[in-house]
Amino acid sequence: MLIGVNVTSAASFRQAQEFRNDGLVDFYEIMVDNFLHLDPEAVARQLDGQPVSFHIMSSRFLHREPADLDALAKRIRLWIDELEPLYVSDHLAIHESNGQLLPELVEVDYTDRSMLGPVERWQELLGCRLLLENFPSGSAEGAGQIEFFEELQQRLGVLPLFDLSNAVIGQHNGGARAQDWLESGLQLSACHISGYRPAEIDGSFLLDSHDRPVSAESWMLLSEAHGGGRSPATLVLERDGPTDPAEWATDLRRARVP
Amino acid sequence: MNAYPAPALLRGLPRQSRAHTLTWLSLRSFWHELYDPCPRLREHLGTSIDACFDAFIDAVVASGHRMDWTLHLELAAYCGIEAAGLLEEVCVAAVRRWVRMDCTVAAWIALRPAASAERVFVGVRASSLNQSPQVLRAKLPGHEEPPHGFAYQTGTSVFTRPGPLWDAYRPFLST
Numbered sequence: 001m002l003i004g005v006n007v008t009s010a011a012s013f014r015q016a017q018e019f020r021n022d023g024l025v026d027f028y029e030i031m032v033d034n035f036l037h038l039d040p041e042a043v044a045r046q047l048d049g050q051p052v053s054f055h056i057m058s059s060r061f062l063h064r065e066p067a068d069l070d071a072l073a074k075r076i077r078l079w080i081d082e083l084e085p086l087y088v089s090d091h092l093a094i095h096e097s098n099g100q101l102l103p104e105l106v107e108v109d110y111t112d113r114s115m116l117g118p119v120e121r122w123q124e125l126l127g128c129r130l131l132l133e134n135f136p137s138g139s140a141e142g143a144g145q146i147e148f149f150e151e152l153q154q155r156l157g158v159l160p161l162f163d164l165s166n167a168v169i170g171q172h173n174g175g176a177r178a179q180d181w182l183e184s185g186l187q188l189s190a191c192h193i194s195g196y197r198p199a200e201i202d203g204s205f206l207l208d209s210h211d212r213p214v215s216a217e218s219w220m221l222l223s224e225a226h227g228g229g230r231s232p233a234t235l236v237l238e239r240d241g242p243t244d245p246a247e248w249a250t251d252l253r254r255a256r257v258p
Numbered sequence: 259m260n261a262y263p264a265p266a267l268l269r270g271l272p273r274q275s276r277a278h279t280l281t282w283l284s285l286r287s288f289w290h291e292l293y294d295p296c297p298r299l300r301e302h303l304g305t306s307i308d309a310c311f312d313a314f315i316d317a318v319v320a321s322g323h324r325m326d327w328t329l330h331l332e333l334a335a336y337c338g339i340e341a342a343g344l345l346e347e348v349c350v351a352a353v354r355r356w357v358r359m360d361c362t363v364a365a366w367i368a369l370r371p372a373a374s375a376e377r378v379f380v381g382v383r384a385s386s387l388n389q390s391p392q393v394l395r396a397k398l399p400g401h402e403e404p405p406h407g408f409a410y411q412t413g414t415s416v417f418t419r420p421g422p423l424w425d426a427y428r429p430f431l432s433t
Contacts, residue, residue, distance in 0.1 A: 010390040017388070030387075033361040037383050037414070046387055058361050075363065097262045101325040103288040104263075106280075139276045174276075201286075202279045 002026040002086070003255050004053065004236040005248070008034055015245060020050065024252040027051035027086060029236045033058045036075050040082035052083055053190070053234065055133075055161075056090040061122040062108075062115065063096045073125035080128055086234060087190050089131035089161040090122070107135045110144035113151075120156050131159050131190055136166040136208040137175025146176050146184050153186055162232070163192035164225075165218045169206045178221050188230055193218050193255070194238035210240040214251050226258045263288075264319040265312035288315060292333060295351040298344055303337070310337065314431075321430040327356035327367075328427055331408055335429035340373050349408075350393050353381030356412075357391045364412040370398070370424075371408050 004027040007013045019025040028047075032054040035043065056076070061069060080088060092115070093105035108115060123130040132152065134145060152158040160181075167178040181188065195212035199205040214237070225231060235255055239248050261267050263284035271278040289311055293300050303310050314336050318325070323332060330352040339345055349369050356367045365385075370378045380394040409424035 007387070010384050010386075010388050013387045034358075035384070035387065036361050037363050037365050038386065043387060058359070072361065098322075099324065100262055100319065100322065102263070102284065103291065103325075104284045138280050199279065199283055201282050205276075205279050207283070 001231055002051070002234045003252060004029045004234060005252070006055065006236055006238045006240070007031065008240065012239075015243075015248075018245070019249065019252060022249070024249055027053060027234070029053045029055050030085075031055050031057055032076060032079055036072075036079070040079045043079075044082045047083070051086060053086040053236070054079065054083075054088045056088070058095070059090055059122065060095040061090065062092075062094065062118050069122070070125060073122070073127075077127055080126070087131050087161070088126060088128055089133060089190065091135075092119070092132040093135060105135075107137060107139075107142055109141070110148040116152070116155065119152060119158055123156060123158055129157060129159065131161040133161040133163055133192065134166050134181070135170070136163070136173070136196070136206070137170035138173050138205070140174040142170050142173070142175025144176075145170070146180055146186070149186055150184060159187050159190070161190050161192065162186070162188040163194070163208075164221045165192070165194050165196055165214065166208060168215065168217045168221060169196050169208055172206045178217075179224065182221070182225055182228055182230055188225065189233040191222075191225075191232040191235045192238055193222060193235060193251075210238050211242070213247050214254075219254070222255075223258075231258070262319045264316050266316045266319075285315070291355075292330065292351075295354060296330075296344075296347045298347050299333075299337075299339070302341075302344060317431055323430050327352055327359050328429070330355065331427060332429045332431050334371075335407065336431045342374055342377075345371050345373055346377070346379070346395070349377075349379040350395075353379050353393055354391075357381040357383050357393075360412075362412075363414055365414050367410060367412045369408060369410045372406060375409075 003025055005016045005019060005025050007016050007028045008031040016025060016028050030052050033056055059072060092108055094108055095102060149160050167181050170176055171178040193214050194210045195214055196206050197209045197212060199207050237251050237255060263281040268281045271281060300307060314333055318332050330348045334348040349371060353367050353369050366380055366382045368378050368380045376397050376399055378396050378398050382392045384391050407428040409426055411424050
């Protein structure tokens with residue numbers, strides 16, 4: 001299993017390099033849309049063969065106009081061709097309401113099969129297999145998420161980027177049972193794991209905050225994946241916002257122990 | 259959730275409902291997005307800060323604004339901000355938001371307000387993976403004043419083009 005960390009900024013890249021020098025990290029998961037203005041050849045020279053994966057945050061492929069989406073895909077493809085990432089992943093979520101950008105991503109309606117078309121088109125435009133991250137469900141409406149991802153896999157070959165902590169959050173908030181992901185027919189080879197916290201307005205609601213150590217429940221789910229012969233090929237330990245490097249390093253060391 | 263998470267929507271939701279929690283959290287995120295980079299503005303608004311936030315978000319949502327990097331410019335117009343220090347703060351917040359949100363190949367944005375036309379605020383995106391974005395402040399004497407609101411330009415290399423290439427941005431919420 002390859003262990004990675006997320007790179008969203010210069011600061012997180014410098015931290016990731018320190019972790020790699022310390023032998024804690026095998027690859028960088030680059031939030032590629034934050035760096036698309038850079039020349040991918042120059043970035044490849046800077047990375048000098050260090051492995052990467054790409055995570056896309058703001059494609060908004062369910063909303064974006066076709067010509068604009070095509071132009072974005074062309075820029076990302078330059079990066080794909082140059083850096084040959086381990087995988088390319090994105091988010092299946094609502095980013096806009098009536099043309100207005102939302103402050104937080106909103107979970108899609110999994111009964112809406114019309115989303116299959118835009119997902120298929122986005123994968124075609126990128127020219128490679130697309131992975132989509134499972135959403136940290138906020139209500140019982142997230143219960144249909146696994147079935148939808150199974151359909152994406154069967155019909156389009158689109159695989160999940162399985163975020164173990166999002167699965168734990170989703171179960172806690174009323175969505176699908178976390179273990180059901182492991183018992184599904186989904187390929188769970190690329191995974192995320194991170195910390196979460198209770199919401200300040202409602203302590204019974206969990207937020208995917210990436211600002212604290214990985215929970216016991218998330219480690220347990222990873223352990224069950226290992227025990228069930230479903231060890232991921234890659235695991236990214238995500239941290240965002242003010243981060244204690246020592247805490248992050250502790251989680252990275254723990255992730256290496258099956 | 260199809261409706262935009264505005265304070266007017268929140269007021270109509272049952273307090274114990276999940277929709278209330280989700281809407282409240284979205285608005286809280288917006289509050290921090292708007293005010294965290296603007297400590298002088300927070301001090302200026304004082305105890306009216308939350309009432310101002312609610313009224314502003316309701317107005318800007320109703321206006322159909324894109325909620326993109328220009329949101330702080332709308333806030334400046336809505337609050338009638340003209341003092342140089344406050345204006346500088348919201349301009350810097352706007353260019354920082356552009357740097358974070360834009361995913362074109364543009365490398366920089368330059369923004370200048372009509373109220374202080376010689377001042378220009380430039381957000382420069384990182385030039386490599388390990389270099390942080392920067393915000394630069396400069397004076398550009400002799401540039402034509404934008405007639406209303408703000409003027410901006412973006413580019414792919416680090417120099418400013420001549421004046422006629424400025425684009426106008428007039429806030430929806432101009433008084």
